[in-house]
Amino acid sequence: MFEPACARRADLVGAGLCAEPSFSLRIFNFFILAFGKMLKPHVIESSVRQLRNYLLYNYNSWRGREYIPDPRFRINIETSSICNLRCRFCAYVKKTTPKMIMPDGFFQNCVKQAAAMGFYHVGLTPMTGDVFCDPNLFDKFAFLESFDPIREYSFFTNLTLPTRDDIDRLLELRKLRELTVSLYGHDLASFTAITGRGEGVYRRLLENLEYLVSNLSKVSWRPGLGWRSYSTLRVKPDPALKRIFKICKAAGIRVSRSQVYNNWGGFVGRDDLGGLPIDINENASVYKKGACCMLLSSVQIMANGTVNGCSCRDVNGTLCIGDMNSAPLSGILTTSNPVYLGLIEAQQCGDFPEVCGNCDFYKSIYLAGRALQRAEGESITLREFMASY
Numbered sequence: 001m002f003e004p005a006c007a008r009r010a011d012l013v014g015a016g017l018c019a020e021p022s023f024s025l026r027i028f029n030f031f032i033l034a035f036g037k038m039l040k041p042h043v044i045e046s047s048v049r050q051l052r053n054y055l056l057y058n059y060n061s062w063r064g065r066e067y068i069p070d071p072r073f074r075i076n077i078e079t080s081s082i083c084n085l086r087c088r089f090c091a092y093v094k095k096t097t098p099k100m101i102m103p104d105g106f107f108q109n110c111v112k113q114a115a116a117m118g119f120y121h122v123g124l125t126p127m128t129g130d131v132f133c134d135p136n137l138f139d140k141f142a143f144l145e146s147f148d149p150i151r152e153y154s155f156f157t158n159l160t161l162p163t164r165d166d167i168d169r170l171l172e173l174r175k176l177r178e179l180t181v182s183l184y185g186h187d188l189a190s191f192t193a194i195t196g197r198g199e200g201v202y203r204r205l206l207e208n209l210e211y212l213v214s215n216l217s218k219v220s221w222r223p224g225l226g227w228r229s230y231s232t233l234r235v236k237p238d239p240a241l242k243r244i245f246k247i248c249k250a251a252g253i254r255v256s257r258s259q260v261y262n263n264w265g266g267f268v269g270r271d272d273l274g275g276l277p278i279d280i281n282e283n284a285s286v287y288k289k290g291a292c293c294m295l296l297s298s299v300q301i302m303a304n305g306t307v308n309g310c311s312c313r314d315v316n317g318t319l320c321i322g323d324m325n326s327a328p329l330s331g332i333l334t335t336s337n338p339v340y341l342g343l344i345e346a347q348q349c350g351d352f353p354e355v356c357g358n359c360d361f362y363k364s365i366y367l368a369g370r371a372l373q374r375a376e377g378e379s380i381t382l383r384e385f386m387a388s389y
Contacts, residue, residue, distance in 0.1 A: 266358025
């Protein structure tokens with residue numbers, strides 16, 4: 001098992017200078033959190049999950065078991081950091097990183113460099129933004145379709161921008177593996193309250209979604225549908241949305257509903273919600289031990305060319321490990337890069353940067369079954385990662 005400078009932390013703990021919370025204290029905190037939230041089901045579920053994770057992380061760490069997905073399976077490239085929605089729960093309106101479109105030539109160069117390193121799946125989901133804000137998106141699709149080293153690609157979208165012709169073109173893509181539609185609200189009023197957009201955008205979303213799920217006989221892939229609305233036990237979808245859900249069920253499309261929203265590494269809090277009945281994960285509710293798998297197997301090339309150690313929550317790029325405007329990807333995404341190595345070692349020692357410490361999307365290397373990108377092959381240990389990359 002890889003052990004970096006963590007020994008100094010162990011020495012501090014042994015000397016009583018760096019206290020590790022006791023097992024009983026963690027149990028107490030987990031369940032106080034649940035009762036403090038009036039026993040909401042998702043809070044109880046989260047508390048139980050964190051207790052389970054505490055036990056599993058420490059047991060697997062003690063046994064020397066680590067589970068890192070294939071580090072050369074997926075490269076995330078943010079083609080657009082612009083979004084057409086202004087969601088209450090999202091960090092988009094607060095971020096300071098550039099809101100821009102990645103030029104086609106730069107995108108192609110990123111893909112070629114990644115493929116030369118062994119990557120074969122491209123994740124196009126922006127950190128915050130929507131792929132369809134890119135006016136040249138289908139040119140980028142065409143390049144991926146024709147570039148043999150890339151086998152597949154995937155992305156999330158709010159599906160409010162495509163035209164019907166765009167959806168027809170989506171249905172013709174051969175390498176598209178996963179398309180997940182993010183759906184917010186259960187009717188016009190809740191959609192508007194959450195996204196800051198009006199009836200025209202909502203109706204276009206429903207029309208696009210119904211057209212997409214009604215024409216899947218033309219493709220081998222199936223879209224996913226991630227649905228979030230108010231954090232109440234029961235909401236009543238409007239008739240048009242209910243009809244779409246029935247079509248999804250008949251087509252074998254899973255509609256995944258979540259009652260709780262992420263905190264964007266502590267970047268979004270209750271004050272940002274405008275009084276909406278929405279619950280956000282508490283920063284302190286996520287137990288962390290060991291480096292995050294996202295740092296090791298799911299980094300992102302942002303729209304401005306910087307390479308970030310997080311592809312999901314670090315909207316301001318504070319985990320930047322390099323810049324492809326001035327260095328090749330092979331010189332950035334390697335443990336020979338002292339910035340990247342230092343970030344890995346710090347997390348492994350329990351020294352998490354602020355955005356990581358507050359993050360509720362953390363994926364420990366000590367949790368089995370976390371094939372985050374559905375990669376081929378078996379997971380590897382941190383020692384194997386350090387020796388090979």
